[in-house]
Amino acid sequence: MKKIVGTILKVTNVFVVLLYLSACLIPVLPAGKFWMIAVLGLVFPLLIFIVAVFAMGWLIARSKWCLLSLVALLVSWQQISIVAGLNAEKEFTFSKSNETLRVFTWNISSWGETSKSRERYVDCQPMMLDLIKKQQADVLCFQEFWDKRGPQYSNIHEFNKMGYPYSYFVRTIMENVSYNIGVVILSKYPIIDTAQFTYGDNDFAEHLIYADIQFHQQKIRVFTTHLQSVRFDNEQYATLRKIKRTDEIGLNDSKTIFRKLRNGYRFRGTQADIVRQKINESPYPVIICGDFNDVPNSYTYFTIKGDLQDAFLEKGTGIGRTFRYLSPTLRIDYILAGKNFEVKQFNRIKAPYSDHYPLVTDLAPKN
Numbered sequence: 001m002k003k004i005v006g007t008i009l010k011v012t013n014v015f016v017v018l019l020y021l022s023a024c025l026i027p028v029l030p031a032g033k034f035w036m037i038a039v040l041g042l043v044f045p046l047l048i049f050i051v052a053v054f055a056m057g058w059l060i061a062r063s064k065w066c067l068l069s070l071v072a073l074l075v076s077w078q079q080i081s082i083v084a085g086l087n088a089e090k091e092f093t094f095s096k097s098n099e100t101l102r103v104f105t106w107n108i109s110s111w112g113e114t115s116k117s118r119e120r121y122v123d124c125q126p127m128m129l130d131l132i133k134k135q136q137a138d139v140l141c142f143q144e145f146w147d148k149r150g151p152q153y154s155n156i157h158e159f160n161k162m163g164y165p166y167s168y169f170v171r172t173i174m175e176n177v178s179y180n181i182g183v184v185i186l187s188k189y190p191i192i193d194t195a196q197f198t199y200g201d202n203d204f205a206e207h208l209i210y211a212d213i214q215f216h217q218q219k220i221r222v223f224t225t226h227l228q229s230v231r232f233d234n235e236q237y238a239t240l241r242k243i244k245r246t247d248e249i250g251l252n253d254s255k256t257i258f259r260k261l262r263n264g265y266r267f268r269g270t271q272a273d274i275v276r277q278k279i280n281e282s283p284y285p286v287i288i289c290g291d292f293n294d295v296p297n298s299y300t301y302f303t304i305k306g307d308l309q310d311a312f313l314e315k316g317t318g319i320g321r322t323f324r325y326l327s328p329t330l331r332i333d334y335i336l337a338g339k340n341f342e343v344k345q346f347n348r349i350k351a352p353y354s355d356h357y358p359l360v361t362d363l364a365p366k367n
Helices: 001-023 035-060 066-075 079-083 125-135 156-161 232-244 251-280 299-305 309-317
Strands: 101-107 139-147 168-172 180-187 189-197 206-215 217-226 286-291 333-337 343-346 359-364
Touching: 001 035, 001 066, 001 286, 035 066, 035 156, 035 286, 066 079, 079 309, 101 125, 101 217, 101 286, 101 333, 125 217, 139 217, 139 286, 156 180, 168 189, 168 206, 180 206, 180 217, 189 217, 206 232, 251 286, 299 333, 309 333, 309 343, 309 359, 333 359
Parallel strands: 101 139, 217 286
Antiparallel strands: 101 359, 139 180, 168 180, 189 206, 206 217, 286 333, 343 359
């Protein structure tokens, strides 16, 4: 019996390590073609944990099998390093130097209108505006920025009154709608140039936009975007909750979920390439933030990040989940900045109004 158990453990260990190493290849594999491997990125922190448990177990048993898991963890250190922020948790300080640029980003889920818990927060826009105002940010980036009052009004004047006289709003291309919805950059500092880029007519993503901001004597290019969503509806979320509870689900439900996951990875791979191209073309120091709809261990993240700094990894703590549903590992919203900046502090705000948590960071340009 002891020999049988040992054999089962060894086979399981090999299988888990193979899954883990496959997940480590995600950043270099075309996401659309290898989407089934890309899905492993959603559970990458869990795979790390299981591989580490095997390593510890074999070490305790004084077995050479520990080398299999230890080597796998060692060769994948780059992927492990982007999973969690290892900094000591510190309280965010609202006061800051005038030489520091505070950047705030939030997928506001159409002011909470499309949030899955919106029944708990009727007309939460005033509360969201209060939260935003409290952050005292210099630059605001919003995705799913929705005006529910009409096509000639985009809430911009609310931010004008809050001290943001400069803005760049781009409406998402949609049919048969009578309201504004899209991405926006608002700034306390002058915006001297702007541009927008589309990903394709069939993509369900918001534009990539940038605003060149005159920050004292320096120009800074701020990008924001909202990449392809998997477009799960309430039925698919209900199915995923059944999976978490190990309830029975129908074959058609599973096919729909996997089809949407596949399409999401395919589109985001192409979109990430476009974003990286525009970043490379920037003549100024770059900051990019937004909802990438992909986890850190993904082709999307590694392609866009390149040599940029992840503000969360620099000053954040823990796994840093930004999407409030399904899994505690879903960090899909980011603030990335060039090496020209020093990341002073970072905060993830656990606000309940949107499906996403807002992020804020202080960036000090290096001389």
